[in-house]
Amino acid sequence: FIHILPAAMNALTDECLPEGWKEYEAYAGLFAMLAILAMQLIEFIAHHQLQRVLIHETKVVIEEAQTQSAIIPIESSQQHGHSHGLSLLQDSHNHRVTTYLLEFGIAAHSVLIGVALGTDDGSHFIVLFITLCFHQFFEAIALGAQISQLNNKSILPAIFMVSFFALTTPVGIAIGIGVHLNTYNPKSLVAL
CATH class of the missing domain: 1.20.5 (Single alpha-helices involved in coiled-coils or other helix-helix interfaces)
Known part of the structure; x- marks a missing residue:
């Protein structure tokens, strides 16, 4: 930002x-x-x-x-007056929502920086590429830590989320290259 x-x-x-x-x-x-x-x-x-x-x-x-x-x-049941189950359920759901929002934000950001890399005319490509690699590496660590804390019954949602993250930047780069090859003029209104 x-x-x-x-x-x-x-x-x-x-x-x-x-x-x-x-x-x-x-x-x-x-x-x-x-x-x-x-x-x-x-x-x-x-x-x-x-x-x-x-x-x-x-x-x-x-x-x-x-x-x-x-x-x-009643004689056979023992209670101590309160329960933690619903509180834990709410915490789990809050973490899930936060993780999904983080995934969405990072994915949208990754597509946009992929487009920026794909439309680069070459003057800043190497610096931008190295910066993007470091940036994506640390985003992957943060997102992976959040995904690993989800209480999924299956590993498939985690695999889907990681795969989705891994594909967003290449998709953005492909879009950027397509735009750059066809109609891109860095001094045009569309480039802004």
Whole structure:
């Protein structure tokens, strides 16, 4: 975010932009704030949906417990007054939502930096490629740590998430190369 904002501010004051873009100088900041608000909205909606699922699951657990307590005689049951099961379930669901949002954000970012690498005209390619390799390496470690903490019953979701991450940058590079070969002009409005 921080390393892209100055370049965006510079690009959004370029001469090739129509006059309407030149009337307000802080479009980059506006778009950054709108992106942050959109991310907050997506996270709020995801957690709201999670809460609805947890309420439903809690009702099911309570109904099952009431059914079993009607069957088991009171003398044979021992309780100590509280339960940690629902709290752990909520923590697990919160971690799952956070991991999926992280995966989505990293995937979108990886496609965009792949496009930037694919459209590079060669003057900064080596530096950009080395930077991208280090950047993706550390993103992979962070995402892998989050994925490894998910309580999946199967390894398939983890394999899918890792594969999805591994393919996003090459897809972005392919898109960038396709754009670069066909219609790319670094001084055009489309390039911005």
